[in-house]
Amino acid sequence: MVGQSGGPTAVVNASVAGVIAEALNHECVEEVYGSLNGVLGILQEDLIDLASESQQQIRALKHTPGAALGTCRYKLKKQADFDRILEVFKAHNIRYFFYIGGNDSQDTADKISKLAQAQGYELRVIGIPKTIDNDLPTTDHTPGYASTVKYLATTVREMACDNDAMGQGDLVSIVEVMGRSAGWIAAGAALAKRRDHPHDPPHLILLPEIPFNQEKVLEDVRRVLKREKYCMIVVAEGLVDADGNYLAADAATDAFGHATLGGAGDTLGEIISANIPGSKVRIARPGIAQRCASHAASKTDADEAFLVGQAAVKAAIAGETDKMVTLIRGEADHYTVETSLAPLSEIANGIKKLPREWINEDGVSMNFQFLRYAQPLIVGEVALTYDTGVPVFARLDKSRVDKVLPAYEV
Amino acid sequence: MVGQSGGPTAVVNASVAGVIAEALNHECVEEVYGSLNGVLGILQEDLIDLASESQQQIRALKHTPGAALGTCRYKLKKQADFDRILEVFKAHNIRYFFYIGGNDSQDTADKISKLAQAQGYELRVIGIPKTIDNDLPTTDHTPGYASTVKYLATTVREMACDNDAMGQGDLVSIVEVMGRSAGWIAAGAALAKRRDHPHDPPHLILLPEIPFNQEKVLEDVRRVLKREKYCMIVVAEGLVDADGNYLAADAATDAFGHATLGGAGDTLGEIISANIPGSKVRIARPGIAQRCASHAASKTDADEAFLVGQAAVKAAIAGETDKMVTLIRGEADHYTVETSLAPLSEIANGIKKLPREWINEDGVSMNFQFLRYAQPLIVGEVALTYDTGVPVFARLDKSRVDKVLPAYEV
Numbered sequence: 001m002v003g004q005s006g007g008p009t010a011v012v013n014a015s016v017a018g019v020i021a022e023a024l025n026h027e028c029v030e031e032v033y034g035s036l037n038g039v040l041g042i043l044q045e046d047l048i049d050l051a052s053e054s055q056q057q058i059r060a061l062k063h064t065p066g067a068a069l070g071t072c073r074y075k076l077k078k079q080a081d082f083d084r085i086l087e088v089f090k091a092h093n094i095r096y097f098f099y100i101g102g103n104d105s106q107d108t109a110d111k112i113s114k115l116a117q118a119q120g121y122e123l124r125v126i127g128i129p130k131t132i133d134n135d136l137p138t139t140d141h142t143p144g145y146a147s148t149v150k151y152l153a154t155t156v157r158e159m160a161c162d163n164d165a166m167g168q169g170d171l172v173s174i175v176e177v178m179g180r181s182a183g184w185i186a187a188g189a190a191l192a193k194r195r196d197h198p199h200d201p202p203h204l205i206l207l208p209e210i211p212f213n214q215e216k217v218l219e220d221v222r223r224v225l226k227r228e229k230y231c232m233i234v235v236a237e238g239l240v241d242a243d244g245n246y247l248a249a250d251a252a253t254d255a256f257g258h259a260t261l262g263g264a265g266d267t268l269g270e271i272i273s274a275n276i277p278g279s280k281v282r283i284a285r286p287g288i289a290q291r292c293a294s295h296a297a298s299k300t301d302a303d304e305a306f307l308v309g310q311a312a313v314k315a316a317i318a319g320e321t322d323k324m325v326t327l328i329r330g331e332a333d334h335y336t337v338e339t340s341l342a343p344l345s346e347i348a349n350g351i352k353k354l355p356r357e358w359i360n361e362d363g364v365s366m367n368f369q370f371l372r373y374a375q376p377l378i379v380g381e382v383a384l385t386y387d388t389g390v391p392v393f394a395r396l397d398k399s400r401v402d403k404v405l406p407a408y409e410v
Numbered sequence: 411m412v413g414q415s416g417g418p419t420a421v422v423n424a425s426v427a428g429v430i431a432e433a434l435n436h437e438c439v440e441e442v443y444g445s446l447n448g449v450l451g452i453l454q455e456d457l458i459d460l461a462s463e464s465q466q467q468i469r470a471l472k473h474t475p476g477a478a479l480g481t482c483r484y485k486l487k488k489q490a491d492f493d494r495i496l497e498v499f500k501a502h503n504i505r506y507f508f509y510i511g512g513n514d515s516q517d518t519a520d521k522i523s524k525l526a527q528a529q530g531y532e533l534r535v536i537g538i539p540k541t542i543d544n545d546l547p548t549t550d551h552t553p554g555y556a557s558t559v560k561y562l563a564t565t566v567r568e569m570a571c572d573n574d575a576m577g578q579g580d581l582v583s584i585v586e587v588m589g590r591s592a593g594w595i596a597a598g599a600a601l602a603k604r605r606d607h608p609h610d611p612p613h614l615i616l617l618p619e620i621p622f623n624q625e626k627v628l629e630d631v632r633r634v635l636k637r638e639k640y641c642m643i644v645v646a647e648g649l650v651d652a653d654g655n656y657l658a659a660d661a662a663t664d665a666f667g668h669a670t671l672g673g674a675g676d677t678l679g680e681i682i683s684a685n686i687p688g689s690k691v692r693i694a695r696p697g698i699a700q701r702c703a704s705h706a707a708s709k710t711d712a713d714e715a716f717l718v719g720q721a722a723v724k725a726a727i728a729g730e731t732d733k734m735v736t737l738i739r740g741e742a743d744h745y746t747v748e749t750s751l752a753p754l755s756e757i758a759n760g761i762k763k764l765p766r767e768w769i770n771e772d773g774v775s776m777n778f779q780f781l782r783y784a785q786p787l788i789v790g791e792v793a794l795t796y797d798t799g800v801p802v803f804a805r806l807d808k809s810r811v812d813k814v815l816p817a818y819e820v
Contacts, residue, residue, distance in 0.1 A: 010568075064571060162477075191799065287695070294568055295705075389790070390602060
């Protein structure tokens, strides 16, 4: 059984494809099921038969954005939920469970596994890393991150061409990007700069790690506008002030209690307009587009997402459990990567922070350590199939597995 | 002399490349100059020698976004401006002038030509169409439009995969697109739908042509949320209510007196949040990214942008003047296009409206007539050159032509 959880990425379906491809290599695997909408699908016994999907569609999954199995942010709360999951597993003889997701999802997988052990039900649980936030501990990076960063670096470089044509020392171009608690994504926009061209756009990167200081930012903008025709700012949605308050916060919180953010770019734009007379502020907010841009995905990322899916199955069949697949970078000068495993308990709810020493002294740009880390991850372009000018994505049949249990109220 | 004006597009530099390539085929052309920042560069005698650029860079121009010569929204106001332009033309023996732009730019070209004629200075002026707005009369469509639409249709289809995974009958996903007075761009997002799948996203397209009716839109959203897991809305920035007031208007206006817009998506999102309990609203605003996304440009569009540049030079050398190059679609079932010419005076400040009969009765979707019109324009993908994961764009040397006149105060 494989399920997807949390926010989708441009390459999370590649991990599903990797799981299916590898699982069907093993005689001991009788069926490959997908749970619709993560743990919700297990609770409600909404399972699909992935082995019956056409090879064509599974192949297309590798470059299909979103989460083809559906996803959820449902948090298993009560004991009855956990009991129900084991009941469904038992009813369908599920012995391998692969959960693709971020911190919260790995926590869920860990709890399910511990319960199975407590009840003496033989089950191997392997987590598969996925998050554009790149904030999972123990893995060098997480599948999904590089494609978001490649898309944003491409977009920044393209917007720079436009801004360069329009600006006359007055244009302030703001791109608001995702990144709730860590600046990994915003930092990645630095890859739009050419090597050894520190003055290339983005000129200012505002990270959640560096408290927002209005006077300093205004000074930075004025300095850039003196030097350049325009000032391009990449701002993380999770920008906070010195007191830890979000620059723009919405009262709403998601099911895990995280604040849902948005509007840091607008707030910043208002501050700049009000304080720099004559400035022309333009704001772009790619929103969800930045996590599903398969047409601009990193081939390295897509390949690695497939790889971690395969590795999870191999590990489970080799007898591993309660682990998440991790990516380990080789020591060589040229980029290499291999998979390893780390205990789920180490990943669950852990956060990998953007190292402070990878941010330059100016607080608004990234140094060579970050660039050396991030650059290899975005290499390579994927070749999508187009029909009448628009990419064609996988559409699964989603042939339902017969329900054998009474309904369960979520 | 060639100049660029108005907002850049993903393919406007292809037209510059077309002008240069064609001009150098003709013995009668001694020099090929570019004016920096449109007419501003002529006024200030800021001219560059385009023939001295490397062939490599000119070739790369074809897929470089922005406006490589710089652009402007400067409106020639006083007689002294026009006199100065002729003075610069005379000083550098400019006999052919190609101005790439939209309505306002063609108006400027027309006025310059008329003044030259009045003064007996032999000058041939040919306009080259460019605008993502697709609102120039007499031409079937305008270079730049299709690439914006292809990018947005691709983005909508990708976001739909993401929304489909996340939505549970509650998700309202809004994409705010450009389009001040006409809905050409928003309408183009309809190309994200598969043929004969009218229920595919985008579910609602809100056009400036159809006055915003809050009750109807809320009803439409509720209806879609009953049927689908999410409701994707594409809204034009220029959406107006029944009284002609912009849904979200900013006090600022540009140099031509047009209101600068933004925020229709946010306003719409607030209305939906406030009126549909439990709805989760997500807003994307690609902003400038939608007019410079060369990585997702239409090959048809890029080729045609090059073609109109070539055609302009051919026409001028054949003795034509005071015309703009137009694109004429063939009558055949399969898409063909050839260039023609139309008087500048017919284009200047004219507007081609999105035909009302191409919008379905429901007011929020496009019918087969629009799809038949727009679909062929987005066919084909361009192959960019990538270096370390990011596209590489042309960088002109911009070797300055020696100034021979006294400075001029703009």
